[in-house]
Amino acid sequence: MRSIRAAVIGAGPAGIYAADILTKEYAAAEVDIIERLPAPYGLVRYGVAPDHPRIKEIIKALGRVLANPRIRFLGNVDYGTDLKLADLQHYYDAVIVATGAVADRPLEIPGIDLPGSHGAADFVSWYAGHPDVPRDWPLEAESVAVIGAGNVGLDVARMLAKPVEEQLTTEIADNVRRGLAANRAKDVHVFARRGPAQVKFSPMELRELSHSPSVDVLVEEDGFQVDEASQSTISSNKGVRLVVDTLLKYLEATPTEAPHRIHIHLCHAPIELLGDGRVEAIRTERTRLDGTGNAVGTGEYVVTPVQAVYRAVGYLSTHLPDLPFDHAAGVVPNEAGRVLDLDGVAVPGVYATGWIKRGPVGLIGHTKSDAAETIRSLLDDLDGIPAPEHPSRDGIIDHLVSRGVDVVTYEDWLRLDAHELGLGEAEGRERIKVVPRGEMLRAARG
Numbered sequence: 203m204r205s206i207r208a209a210v211i212g213a214g215p216a217g218i219y220a221a222d223i224l225t226k227e228y229a230a231a232e233v234d235i236i237e238r239l240p241a242p243y244g245l246v247r248y249g250v251a252p253d254h255p256r257i258k259e260i261i262k263a264l265g266r267v268l269a270n271p272r273i274r275f276l277g278n279v280d281y282g283t284d285l286k287l288a289d290l291q292h293y294y295d296a297v298i299v300a301t302g303a304v305a306d307r308p309l310e311i312p313g314i315d316l317p318g319s320h321g322a323a324d325f326v327s328w329y330a331g332h333p334d335v336p337r338d339w340p341l342e343a344e345s346v347a348v349i350g351a352g353n354v355g356l357d358v359a360r361m362l363a364k365p366v367e368e369q370l371t372t373e374i375a376d377n378v379r380r381g382l383a384a385n386r387a388k389d390v391h392v393f394a395r396r397g398p399a400q401v402k403f404s405p406m407e408l409r410e411l412s413h414s415p416s417v418d419v420l421v422e423e424d425g426f427q428v429d430e431a432s433q434s435t436i437s438s439n440k441g442v443r444l445v446v447d448t449l450l451k452y453l454e455a456t457p458t459e460a461p462h463r464i465h466i467h468l469c470h471a472p473i474e475l476l477g478d479g480r481v482e483a484i485r486t487e488r489t490r491l492d493g494t495g496n497a498v499g500t501g502e503y504v505v506t507p508v509q510a511v512y513r514a515v516g517y518l519s520t521h522l523p524d525l526p527f528d529h530a531a532g533v534v535p536n537e538a539g540r541v542l543d544l545d546g547v548a549v550p551g552v553y554a555t556g557w558i559k560r561g562p563v564g565l566i567g568h569t570k571s572d573a574a575e576t577i578r579s580l581l582d583d584l585d586g587i588p589a590p591e592h593p594s595r596d597g598i599i600d601h602l603v604s605r606g607v608d609v610v611t612y613e614d615w616l617r618l619d620a621h622e623l624g625l626g627e628a629e630g631r632e633r634i635k636v637v638p639r640g641e642m643l644r645a646a647r648g
């Protein structure tokens with residue numbers, strides 16, 4: 203049996219599942235997971251909201267994969283600066299790109315660049331304690347707009363509306379706790395372009411909005427349009443039915459006079475942000491469903507005074523050096539995980555999985571089936587993949603050390619993990635995340 207060494211770029215769920223499946227399906231496979239951050243788990247650590255500890259439990263299963271002696275975690279190593287594709291091809295039979303997405307998709311409406319207008323991904327990175335973003339976040343706005351009808355929009359709305367006291371037991375970092383304590387938001391307006399049967403909220407996230415006793419969830423009646431096409435989606439799709447029922451429940455509920463409110467405005471398209479030097483309002487156009495699941499403008503405009511706007515219109519993957527990129531779709535072009543060059547020809551031994559393979563949609567569980575497909579392609583191609591020049595296990599480490607890269611191993615990560623848990627325990631909290639990269643590295647070294 204030919205032995206194979208694979209490099210996975212990115213220690214998010216997609217990369218970790220790929221390493222797991224490859225080592226389980228092929229006894230002579232070894233995998234190194236190269237990760238730019240000193241901590242693994244990608245958006246499970248730096249995206250999933252801190253008040254979703256049940257979802258973060260998946261980290262335990264991912265950690266068991268990293269503990270496999272045939273899998274190595276090489277953290278604090280950036281593909282593109284510390285390593286190039288040719289370096290990886292020198293040491294590994296196969297390279298699997300699993301770099302996910304971290305940036306915001308742009309929204310091109312007038313005023314979007316005004317101070318006070320933010321990308322949801324930037325805010326998420328801040329409250330999740332990502333080491334590469336600024337430590338402070340402006341939270342003086344009392345009235346805030348969130349543009350977008352997906353789960354990230356709901357996360358942002360909930361994080362802004364819910365008082366910090368309800369977040370205290372979570373893993374939030376100290377700078378985030380202080381920032382949220384100064385948050386003045388009272389009214390959070392979520393704008394969705396289409397109707398209740400077209401929003402992309404998941405039923406559980408939507409229901410959870412009302413779990414805080416300090417937040418009233420209000421649905422504006424005017425936008426609650428259900429046409430024939432919506433009716434047929436509602437009857438055929440249980441998830442949609444649950445979402446529509448929950449929105450209806452919010453619409454019919456009597457407000458409790460809670461100090462914070464989340465207003466859901468359906469059938470409102472964002473038109474522009476208004477303000478003299480900074481955001482002062484958002485102008486939206488009421489829409490009506492056109493019978494096909496889409497919405498068209500009605501010519502009726504509404505101005506809502508807000509002092510901050512968050513666009514939650516999707517994440518965007520980044521173009522990686524030496525690899526092809528489809529800018530329109532925001533993915534590495536591929537067929538069943540085989541990376542394709544600009545002529546559509548498979549690049550031997552190079553694969554993709556997760557959000558960089560299929561675009562930034564879908565839950566953690568979907569990255570497992572992604573990884574299974576990609577590994578199947580890799581194993582089917584095995585005979586045609588050229589052997590690397592330098593297949594030794596230590597070659598890559600020597601290479602990184604010679605370039606002065608301070609590699610964080612899985613054992614180092616376990617020390618950082620224990621340090622964060624210890625900080626949390628001392629204050630009766632789940633964990634306290636360490637944010638600055640230097641401090642993460644110090645804790646990792648014990």
Ligand SMILES: Cc1cc2nc3c(=O)[nH]c(=O)nc-3n(C[C@H](O)[C@H](O)[C@H](O)COP(=O)(O)OP(=O)(O)OC[C@H]3O[C@@H](n4cnc5c(N)ncnc54)[C@H](O)[C@@H]3O)c2cc1C
Pocket residue numbers: 211212213214215216217236237238239242243244245246249250251254257279280281282300301302303304326354357517522555556557558563564565566567569
């Ligand atoms: C705000 C938010 C909340 C979410 N909440 C949920 C939820 O509650 N439940 C759920 O099931 N799903 C949730 N998801 C979706 C889930 O996070 C994704 O499905 C999943 O993380 C995608 O996995 P991935 O491995 O493809 O990418 P990622 O998780 O993004 O992992 C990619 C990894 O690659 C690393 N990387 C990037 N570039 C480089 C480079 N150049 N060199 C080395 N490493 C690199 C990154 O640092 C990162 O660790 C949420 C997503 C977001 C954005």
